[in-house]
Amino acid sequence: METNPFAVLSLIVAPAILTNATSVLIMSTSNRLARSVDRARELSKQLEETTRYESEDAQRRLREVNAAKRRALLLLHALRSLYLALGAFASSAFVSLLGAVTAPAQLAVLVITMEIAAVIAGMVAVGAMVYGTLLLLRETKIAVRVISERVENVFDRIERLDPMGSKENTYP
Secondary structure, X not given: OOOOHHHHHXXXXXXXXXXXXXXXXXXXXXXHHHHHHHHHHHHHHHHHHOOXXXXXXXXXXXXXXXXXXXXXXXXXXXXXHHHHHHHHHHHHHHXXXXXXXXXXXXXXXXXXXXXXXXXXXXXXXXXXXXXXXXXXXHHHHXXXXXXXXXXXXXXXXXXXXXXXXXXXXXXX
């Protein structure tokens, strides 16, 4: 290992910073999951109160509850992946610290083993974080699609109420 103290410091600090970033992602993902579950409950409650499942509103709610279910599952998978990343980043930092402490003891086999373990843990962590982030992107795409459909429904209703489409009411 180099005698440069910054090399050891970077091996410890990088996983620590990424651990913090992953923790923030976990918190925001947990909030998103809670909101998605709340939305699914509300939609389910509205559907349970209806008797006409063939109505336009009921069909929209059925599509939205299905989207909320898919969103919740994606968020749950993302959380699992991010928790794996968090544990792997913490492990990488800890193993790097142990390696830095044992390096002066001239136990080459142990130090090399710890270096390899730290790198593997870091690679697992980065991979899990990237995968979790990709799942979050997929979930966001579903959320945006649902919102877009709702906006389209609103504009359709407005147009039905104002079939002449007055010029001062232009919508994007």
